[in-house]
Amino acid sequence: MHRAWAIIERELRRFRRSPMLIVMSMVFPFLNLIVLGYAFGGNVKHLTLAVVDQDHGVPAVRIRELAGAVASGARTLDLVEYADPGMALNDLRVGRVNGVLTIPPDFSRRALTHQEPRLALIADNTDTFVSATMAATVNGLIGAFNAPATPMRVAGAATVDVVEVYPYVPYIQYLLPGSITMSIFMMVMIGGGIIFIDDKARGLHEGYLVTPISKLELIAGFNISGTIKAVLAGFVVMVIGSVVAGVPDPLAPLRLLRGFAVIATTSFALISLMFLLMVRVTDPLMPRAMFGLLNTVLYFPSGAVYPQQGFPDWMKVIAALDPFTYAVHAFKSLLLKNTGFEAIAFDLGYLAVFSVVCMTAATFLFKRTL
Numbered sequence: 001m002h003r004a005w006a007i008i009e010r011e012l013r014r015f016r017r018s019p020m021l022i023v024m025s026m027v028f029p030f031l032n033l034i035v036l037g038y039a040f041g042g043n044v045k046h047l048t049l050a051v052v053d054q055d056h057g058v059p060a061v062r063i064r065e066l067a068g069a070v071a072s073g074a075r076t077l078d079l080v081e082y083a084d085p086g087m088a089l090n091d092l093r094v095g096r097v098n099g100v101l102t103i104p105p106d107f108s109r110r111a112l113t114h115q116e117p118r119l120a121l122i123a124d125n126t127d128t129f130v131s132a133t134m135a136a137t138v139n140g141l142i143g144a145f146n147a148p149a150t151p152m153r154v155a156g157a158a159t160v161d162v163v164e165v166y167p168y169v170p171y172i173q174y175l176l177p178g179s180i181t182m183s184i185f186m187m188v189m190i191g192g193g194i195i196f197i198d199d200k201a202r203g204l205h206e207g208y209l210v211t212p213i214s215k216l217e218l219i220a221g222f223n224i225s226g227t228i229k230a231v232l233a234g235f236v237v238m239v240i241g242s243v244v245a246g247v248p249d250p251l252a253p254l255r256l257l258r259g260f261a262v263i264a265t266t267s268f269a270l271i272s273l274m275f276l277l278m279v280r281v282t283d284p285l286m287p288r289a290m291f292g293l294l295n296t297v298l299y300f301p302s303g304a305v306y307p308q309q310g311f312p313d314w315m316k317v318i319a320a321l322d323p324f325t326y327a328v329h330a331f332k333s334l335l336l337k338n339t340g341f342e343a344i345a346f347d348l349g350y351l352a353v354f355s356v357v358c359m360t361a362a363t364f365l366f367k368r369t370l
Contacts, residue, residue, distance in 0.1 A: 029179040029182045029237050033176060033241055045074075045075050046075060046077075046078050047076060047077055047098045047099065047130060047133065047134050048078045048080060048096070048098050048099075049067070049077045049097065049098065049100075049134065050080050050081075050088040050091065050092065050097040050099065050100045051064060051067065051079055051080070051081055051101050052085045052088050052100060052101070052102045053081070053103045054085070054102065054103055054104055054105045055103045055104065055105050055106070055107040055108050057107065057109070057111075057112075058108060059108045059111035059112065059117070059145075060108055062145060063103060063119070063141065063145060064079075066141045066145060067079055067101070067141055070137060070140075076133065076137050080097060082100075085100070085102055088100045088102075089122065092122060092124060095124075098123065098130055098131075098134060099121060099122060099124065099131070100120075100121070100122040100123075101119060101120070102119065102120040102121075103119060104118070104119075107119065119138075121138050123135060169336055170245070170246065172244075172245045172246075173245045173246065173247060173335070174336070175245075175304065175305065176238075176242065176245045177304065177328045177329075177330075177335060178299065178302065178304025178305060178324075179304075180234055180237050180241065180327075181234075181266060181299075181302070181324055181327045181331065182299060182304075183233045183234050183236075184230045184231075184266055184270055185294075185295070185299070186233070187229050187230040187234070188226060188230050188271045188274050189274065189291050215363050215366045216363050218366070219275060219362055219363050220359075222271075222275060223268065223272055223359065224268075226267075226271035226274070227264065227267040227268045227271050230263075230266075230271060231263050231264050231267050234266070238263065238331075238335075239251070239256070247336075249338075255334060255335075255338065258334050258340070258341060258344070259334055259335070261348065262327065262334065262347070262348065265351045265352060265355075266323070266330075266351055268351075269323045269352075269355045272354070272358035272359045272362065273323065273354070275358070275362045276361050276362040276365070277290070279362045279365045280365060297318065297322075298322055298324045299324060301318045301319040301324075301325070302319065302324035302327075303325060303328055303329070304324070304328045323350075323351055326346075326347040326350045327347070327351065329344075329347050330344040330348065
């Protein structure tokens with residue numbers, strides 16, 4: 001294996017002379033984590049709700065008080081009083097308010113006589129997240145309004161108590177496992193696949209072919225050097241990303257050790273896959289064209305941004321074969337649940353077998369000819 005080590009040393013020396021390659025392989029996953037984590041993970045707040053009270057009775061005042069409690073507590077709503085419903089609707093159309101809550105003139109009379117009083121919520125449904133949040137908030141207000149002052153207890157009535165096993169997980173933490181895997185993948189693409197094809201295009205690989213190095217040693221050298229680069233990128237993103245995302249006790253030695261094991265196994269699996277895809281490629285534009293396709297096919301079905309339980313059956317098949325799936329699951333187990341190796345044994349086993357299969361196929365397909 002000393003001949004394979006010569007390839008590893010050459011690749012790492014060239015990698016050290018390209019600091020921007022290291023930086024760029026880490027910048028995108030961090031931007032993906034921070035921008036998507038904070039853009040999609042937060043609760044919708046400060047929705048401007050126009051309140052048009054045409055009744056002014058005691059039940060109507062009660063509705064306004066409940067809305068004011070939400071505005072001052074959860075801050076989901078910012079209330080604006082309107083006397084003219086036409087003006088409120090006009091402001092809704094031009095975007096000054098997100099919704100209009102109208103209390104009709106007969107609301108109090110119907111509420112006091114139990115004649116199904118009704119409110120009108122007019123929401124700007126061009127943004128489904130905003131309209132759904134506002135509708136859920138107003139429905140919550142109506143639920144509180146309808147609740148009796150002294151609720152009746154029925155003996156023997158069934159109830160359910162929800163117990164959460166883990167603390168609340170912000171979306172930025174939910175995205176962290178996928179971001180770590182993405183950083184490994186980017187280093188594999190940039191520092192492994194693209195550089196290998198560029199070497200072939202320049203004729204540099206011809207120097208390897210005139211030596212007595214075997215195909216397995218040649219492939220092992222490229223794979224191990226690519227794994228070292230990807231481990232460096234993945235470990236840095238894992239440590240800094242855990243601190244940024246607020247993962248509890250991110251620098252615990254055992255957690256770092258388990259994370260390093262997953263990063264190393266994932267890196268070797270992905271570099272093996274990349275070498276298998278590139279072993280017969282000669283066009284230097286091909287890996288750049290494949291990057292977007294592989295990113296879509298591998299990243300999104302992995303469950304990094306959305307639970308796999310919501311996928312159609314054909315997409316679940318892709319997810320079951322996708323090495324990203326097992327890397328993301330392992331990182332979620334370690335970072336979000338703080339589990340041990342027993343929870344990720346299957347993930348590591350799949351990635352190891354996947355690496356062996358890809359390396360074997362790449363060795364078989366590799367040609368020692370120009």
